Amino acid sequence: MISLKCENLYVGYDGKTVAGPFDFEIGSGDYLCVVGNNGSGKTTFMKTLLGLLPPVSGRIVFGGGRTHPGVGYLPQQTSVQRDFPATAKEIVLSGCAGKMFLSRADKRKAEFNMNRTGVLSVGNKCYRELSGGQQQRVLLARALCAANDIMLLDEPVSGLDPTAAKEMYKIIKELNRDGMTIIMISHDMQSVAENASCILHVGDTIYFGGRDEYYRSFSENGGR
Amino acid sequence: MNTIGHFQKTGDADMLDKLLYYFQFPFVTYALIAGALTALCSSVFGVTLVLRRFSFIGDGLSHVAFFGMAIAGVLSVSNSMLIVMPVTIICAIAVLCTGKNSKIRGDASIAMLSVGALALGYLVMNLFSVSSNLSGDVCSTLFGSASILTLSLSEVWLCVILSAAVILLFVLFYNKIFSVTFDSDFAQSTGIRTRIFNLLSAVVIAVIIVLAMNLVGSLLISALIIFPALSAMRLFKSYRAVIIFSAVFSVVCAVAGILTAVLTGTPVGSTVVAVDIAGFLICCGCGLILRRA
Numbered sequence: 001m002i003s004l005k006c007e008n009l010y011v012g013y014d015g016k017t018v019a020g021p022f023d024f025e026i027g028s029g030d031y032l033c034v035v036g037n038n039g040s041g042k043t044t045f046m047k048t049l050l051g052l053l054p055p056v057s058g059r060i061v062f063g064g065g066r067t068h069p070g071v072g073y074l075p076q077q078t079s080v081q082r083d084f085p086a087t088a089k090e091i092v093l094s095g096c097a098g099k100m101f102l103s104r105a106d107k108r109k110a111e112f113n114m115n116r117t118g119v120l121s122v123g124n125k126c127y128r129e130l131s132g133g134q135q136q137r138v139l140l141a142r143a144l145c146a147a148n149d150i151m152l153l154d155e156p157v158s159g160l161d162p163t164a165a166k167e168m169y170k171i172i173k174e175l176n177r178d179g180m181t182i183i184m185i186s187h188d189m190q191s192v193a194e195n196a197s198c199i200l201h202v203g204d205t206i207y208f209g210g211r212d213e214y215y216r217s218f219s220e221n222g223g224r
Numbered sequence: 225m226n227t228i229g230h231f232q233k234t235g236d237a238d239m240l241d242k243l244l245y246y247f248q249f250p251f252v253t254y255a256l257i258a259g260a261l262t263a264l265c266s267s268v269f270g271v272t273l274v275l276r277r278f279s280f281i282g283d284g285l286s287h288v289a290f291f292g293m294a295i296a297g298v299l300s301v302s303n304s305m306l307i308v309m310p311v312t313i314i315c316a317i318a319v320l321c322t323g324k325n326s327k328i329r330g331d332a333s334i335a336m337l338s339v340g341a342l343a344l345g346y347l348v349m350n351l352f353s354v355s356s357n358l359s360g361d362v363c364s365t366l367f368g369s370a371s372i373l374t375l376s377l378s379e380v381w382l383c384v385i386l387s388a389a390v391i392l393l394f395v396l397f398y399n400k401i402f403s404v405t406f407d408s409d410f411a412q413s414t415g416i417r418t419r420i421f422n423l424l425s426a427v428v429i430a431v432i433i434v435l436a437m438n439l440v441g442s443l444l445i446s447a448l449i450i451f452p453a454l455s456a457m458r459l460f461k462s463y464r465a466v467i468i469f470s471a472v473f474s475v476v477c478a479v480a481g482i483l484t485a486v487l488t489g490t491p492v493g494s495t496v497v498a499v500d501i502a503g504f505l506i507c508c509g510c511g512l513i514l515r516r517a
């Protein structure tokens with residue numbers, strides 16, 4: 001089943017193209033890694049998928065023809081105010097805030113996801129007093145609350161120590177095994193090689209292909 | 225100006241008696257109701273404004289409302305609300321709904337609006353005013369001198385209905401307000417239409433500010449917005465607790481301030497703000513002690 005399809009998609013700001021054309025589709029349960037240099041337009045591409053930016057041209061289709069597919073999103077950086085009073089639990093619950101009132105099921109879902117990412121014990125602590133890694137896990141749990149079957153992660157391990165990064169990859173891998181489609185921006189080529197099922201390279205030319213094809217063409221061309 | 229003076233009872237020093245005496249007059253009850261409700265509305269939305277770095281919006285918009293009043297005065301419109309409300313709402317939308325990429329950022333545009341509207345309002349009053357007591361008029365719109373003690377029953381009802389609407393909106397949209405304030409990009413990705421949301425909150429904030437002008441006048445509105453939020457943030461770390469505490473804080477300070485003003489004959493607006501400042505200092509102290517412990 002198709003999970004996401006881009007048709008001749010160009011992304012950018014104010015009508016000015018940053019990257020494109022994207023022309024590919026992924027199935028549900030795929031693990032897509034998006035790679036490319038700093039400033040090549042990966043975050044821009046992801047924001048366009050989320051509907052935060054309008055496409056410059058082209059089309060995005062989600063599986064089942066849904067307009068709003070219930071995607072989970074872990075941003076590259078949140079400009080959270082330093083003095084924002086909010087507990088970890090309140091933030092995770094805000095992943096369910098698409099609807100008016102929170103049901104008991106939503107609260108259970110939040111607790112379940114906090115348990116999954118290992119932040120249940122700090123649930124009542126203030127977000128700004130958590131460590132960077134804990135904050136990242138709280139945001140992951142929030143994204144999980146919003147996700148039906150697609151997760152978009154923008155450099156989920158930036159700022160994490162190697163152990164925490166490994167842990168993060170493990171959580172993401174488990175989600176993927178449970179059937180979640182993962183789209184992840186990453187600079188960590190080792191984890192890309194280990195986990196990805198397909199790879200999207202963003203740069204002057206856009207490349208999309210299976211992991212093994214990518215590495216074959218990568219070695220033939222002597223790098224991109 | 226000197227509404228209180230007429231009711232000054234001679235030769236009775238007992239505060240309670242004096243208070244009971246004043247409660248015979250409906251204007252005291254009206255003032256308390258209107259004051260408490262305005263304080264409640266401005267504090268719950270104040271938290272959001274402070275967190276979105278719009279602390280000074282109260283200042284800017286109230287000066288716009290001042291400008292609106294000047295225009296209404298010159299045109300001698302019977303109900304000045306008809307001009308003040310639309311003008312304030314339009315400016316609120318212009319400031320709060322500019323995107324993140326706009327050329328002039330939030331604080332600068334508020335400062336521009338604030339100073340510009342104040343200057344033009346005074347200019348208009350000066351050039352076209354028919355009143356003999358110009359500086360008295362200006363002073364009372366800026367500092368709200370005694371206008372809250374001269375509310376009519378219909379004005380109190382208007383205040384009650386508008387505040388009820390504001391509070392209802394806040395309760396209904398509590399979760400979404402949190403989500404958008406904390407991270408508006410993420411909120412949009414979960415399907416919240418942040419653009420409409422910002423529009424709606426701009427309208428609500430404009431309404432609150434026009435209401436609050438009755439209570440403290442346009443120079444002191446920022447105090448109603450900032451002090452409850454900052455006091456609560458000194459003490460509490462969860463959003464819900466901050467909202468609840470700032471609402472209670474604000475209502476208590478407003479009631480205490482109005483009663484003090486009535487009893488001692490001081491100007492209402494400045495007295496309420498003085499009580500707010502005292503409350504803020506107490507909260508700072510408690511916050512320090514809590515953190516040490």
Ligand SMILES: Nc1ncnc2c1ncn2[C@@H]1O[C@H](COP(=O)(O)OP(=O)(O)OP(=O)(O)O)[C@@H](O)[C@H]1O
Binds near residue numbers: 013038039041325
């Ligand atoms: N708000 C913006 N308005 C206009 N141009 C922008 C904006 N944000 C980013 N850009 C430009 O778009 C280009 C792509 O930026 P983007 O953030 O998508 O890069 P990226 O691939 O995510 O890089 P990184 O690996 O550093 O995260 C950059 O050249 C940047 O200058």
Ligand SMILES: [Mg+2]
Binds near residue numbers: 042044076154
């Ligand atoms: Mg990026």
